[in-house]
Amino acid sequence: MLKKPRLFTAGPTPLHPEAIRAAAGPVPYHRTPEFAACFDRIQFGLRDAFRTQGPVAVLTSSGTGAMEAALASLFSAGDRVVVVAGGKFGARWVEIAVAYGLEVLELTLAPGELVVPADVAVMVEHSAPVRGLFLTASETSTGTICDVRAIVDAVRDVEPEVVTVVDAITSVGALPIATDEWGLEAVVGGAQKAFMIPPGLAFVACSPRGWELIGNRSASPRYYLDLAKYAASAEKSQTPFTPGIGLLLALEASLKAIDEVGGIQALERNADRLATACRAAMVALDLQLLSSAPSPAVTAIKAPVSGTGPDIVAAMRDHYGAQLSGGQGELKDHIFRIGHIGYVDDLDLLAVLAALEGVLADRGHDVSMGAGMAAAVASLASGQGHEGSTR
Amino acid sequence: MLKKPRLFTAGPTPLHPEAIRAAAGPVPYHRTPEFAACFDRIQFGLRDAFRTQGPVAVLTSSGTGAMEAALASLFSAGDRVVVVAGGKFGARWVEIAVAYGLEVLELTLAPGELVVPADVAVMVEHSAPVRGLFLTASETSTGTICDVRAIVDAVRDVEPEVVTVVDAITSVGALPIATDEWGLEAVVGGAQKAFMIPPGLAFVACSPRGWELIGNRSASPRYYLDLAKYAASAEKSQTPFTPGIGLLLALEASLKAIDEVGGIQALERNADRLATACRAAMVALDLQLLSSAPSPAVTAIKAPVSGTGPDIVAAMRDHYGAQLSGGQGELKDHIFRIGHIGYVDDLDLLAVLAALEGVLADRGHDVSMGAGMAAAVASLASGQGHEGSTR
Structure with a gap:
């Protein structure tokens, strides 16, 4: 049988056949005008997916690496942050934040529970000053979404300067996330979900204010996961370090396929x-x-x-x-x-x-x-x- | 024409045809016994390549990510270290070390100059106490090797406890590096060099003392680049985060091809x-x-x-x-x-x-x-x- x-x-997730085809051949050298043109097409597609006008950082890493890059590039030890944790991936924000010495306040949800935006705002208000807010747009471990926009609106009413970071790894391409319009300082995505390519790449999109804050340099030690390096290289249609070239070829093909449907x-x-x-x-x-x-x-x-x-x-x-x-x-x-x-x-x-x-x-x-x-x-x-x- | x-x-570098073939199809789910068996075969081949008995951390990242993982997992802010810097990649050790707040003493070489082991030992002795030593076995930017074993022997004569970390990204598979025999606490390798597969994976092998020191937990903040996580997962024939699965299939095939020649x-x-x-x-x-x-x-x-x-x-x-x-x-x-x-x-x-x-x-x-x-x-x-x- x-x-x-x-x-x-x-x-x-299942790969798009065009992505399989694109990644099936030899790998080209990446410091060439041809590869730069490919990278620009990828940037164009990713900006559409994340609904942003700015560069989208393309990291060769799992989604967790990109989560850490966003946190380390925006926050410093001692910063007080609120994490809405509804499962394994919300808990991961807590673990990374603790690893970087942030002061973490956790709003823990029962598995599958929908968070009430006002509850987040109350927690932020009672814990003032809160510098950051970490959300999981679609908590994969429980199959549960949250209303990112409503939460951000409610929290900004009580803490206008809050820096919002969203794990959208299983949201982009399923649940709309508007990075710029909603003013999200960082939104994290992954390759092996809606993008129909094998794992190995991850993405961070940032609102204009997000990129500005990243430019101000947090005190967290970082090098490979420093988003400022990725933004600077994207200006030159490149990545700061040798990327997963085969995966980028696959991504170019899958973004084209997405555009065509x-x-x-x-x-x-x-x-x-x-x-x-x-x-x-x-x-x-x-x-x-x-x-x-x-x-x-x-x-x-x-x-x-x-x-x-x-x-x-x-x-x-x-x-x-x-x-x-x-x-x-x-x-x-x-x-x-x-x-x-x-x-x-x-x-x-x-x-x-x-x-x-x-x-x-x-x-x-x-x-x-x-x-x-x-x-x-x-x-x-x-x-x-x-x-x-x-x- | x-x-x-x-x-x-x-x-x-050029890909091995078997590696291209292995990575050309759909990507399997990775939390399965079949994938664990594949990962074990990869571990077997990597241990041979790095001449080590312990686990080899397999990171989904460029080589730079693995360099940073080795440094952050072994060193803390304030540690005094000597970096032998003969070009762009030696300078990268300096940049990462500075990012993590290490106190860096740099032994700078002219482009293409062979470092004299006794010179390194003298620098270490005059700067005592020195906790770490960073080398580039083959400096790709100048095409220059150093005699890792002789340097380590000379330095250990004056600083027996020195923790040695070697960038062997373009050495493994070209210049023999004996992780365990030479007592190297960490040796970093990359996929897209001798391993004949596309970029996107990087490796860290450690001597028994290296793994022991990593187990003692440095104070450097880290999560995705925490080598202890990779060692713990390798025990279970897995990686701690979703890896570049397609690249691992390619690596399994290329390691088999290497074995066959x-x-x-x-x-x-x-x-x-x-x-x-x-x-x-x-x-x-x-x-x-x-x-x-x-x-x-x-x-x-x-x-x-x-x-x-x-x-x-x-x-x-x-x-x-x-x-x-x-x-x-x-x-x-x-x-x-x-x-x-x-x-x-x-x-x-x-x-x-x-x-x-x-x-x-x-x-x-x-x-x-x-x-x-x-x-x-x-x-x-x-x-x-x-x-x-x-x-």
Whole structure:
């Protein structure tokens, strides 16, 4: 029996065929006018994706490296910051901030809980002066979004100078984030999510004020992760250090492919309608979502019997070749997650839902076979979720 | 006229075809037993390359990121260190050390000058207490090696506890570096040199004492570049953050290919005999080397008329599609460099030498056409340089 390996994780995500092709050949030397032109095209596409006019730093690193670059380039030891931590990646902001000697106030959420913007503002006001605010636009570990714009607006009412840094690694290309319009000092993205290329690159976009603050030089020690170096090199259509050249060729191709299907907005709509259909299927299958504010990038689903999350993930992989994400940390046994960010289409979603119905029925769960599929098909046909990009 | 693009730079270097093939397909999910097995095979190959028994940290970053990881994981602000700086990459150690608040004593060399081990020892002794020593085994900007073992031995005579960190980015696979036997606390390598894969990964190997010191935790702030995290994850056959998965697949394939031609020693011999032949050709062409201790990885050649370095590099690229490296910084106008590290063979070298003769003659230089080729052929046939690996 053939079994094609298929990725339904929250990252890495399936690669775009044009990206595979672009990265498949020899690697060119990068200090040439040809490569500079390629880098400029990449900058153009990334500015669109992050909704910014300024340069977008392109780091050869995982997303975590770019998170650290944003923090170290904007903050110094002793700065008091508020971190909204709703899961593993919110906790990562705390860990990095602690490593750099920041004074961290943590607003901890229950897994899947939607943060109330006013609660963040109250915490900031009561802890004044607060210099920084760290958010996770889409918390991948719980499949939960937050309303970045509303939080920033509420916090600025009480602390106008607050410096906002957003982990948008699984948001860009799924949940619209407007770096410049919303005045976000730093927004972090990653390659292996909506950008449809292999992991190894990460991005930081900054509002004009963000770049200005970075130019003022924080006291945090840094060199490779110094965003000022990336901005200065981008002016010359280069990176400060030898980049992942093959990955940049892939990125150029995937940005072109994204443009051809209608740009980043089309990608956001695609993720949103798949997420909407996925949730409709879960309701029809009587499965519960972990999140009260579910993400367009990844859906976190409670295992029907507590403790069976890993078994469902294993069965999906072993029987169908479909790789889901399991839970992380304390959620390990209790949830499984289906990714639908990036290069995923309707048929992919229907296929994974059909497999899930089969796996659940195999395990003796009371599944009304076909109910999830039918709900998803109806949702996709109705165009629900189409308004994702205007959220 | 066809013109195949060919890389003769000091990095990126030509890719091994098996590495291209391995990285050409879809990217698998990395938190699986299959990927862990792949990572273990990579660890096995890297331990061989760095001559170490311990784990080798695999960072998704450029080589500079790994240099910084070694420094930040071993040193704290205020530590006094000696840096032997013979060019751009020695200067990079100084820049990173300054960024982290280390007290830096710089032993500056003229471009191409061989450092005398006793001079380093004298500097360390006169500046006691010195906690760290930073070396560049092969300074790519000038094509110059240093005798790492002799320097370390001399310095340990006067400062037994000195912590030695070696930039071996263009040394591993060309110039033997014995991490454990020589007691090097950290040795840094890069993917796009002898490992025949695209840029985007970098490595740090450590002696047992090096890992012990890293376990003691320096005071330098760090998170993504914290080597302790990489060692802990390697125990579980993983990386701490989502790695460049495609590049790791390529690395697995290239390490297998290296093993099949006789291991890292065969690669070192290959580079050494190509370098020896390249130098013989330069002598026959009456061209002068920049370096008094030339590297097996890259040969730096003085332009026959000062100021014509960039013109020669441009002509080689435009007429023959052969990409050499130019000079960097103050050497920009005065030298050009031919790389022969990694996936380069005799015919590659002869081809680039023939093209160089043509370009020089075109420019009116007094070239005895064929003399360089003949000297190189004779050198290759004689097996000169074969003893590279026992240096």
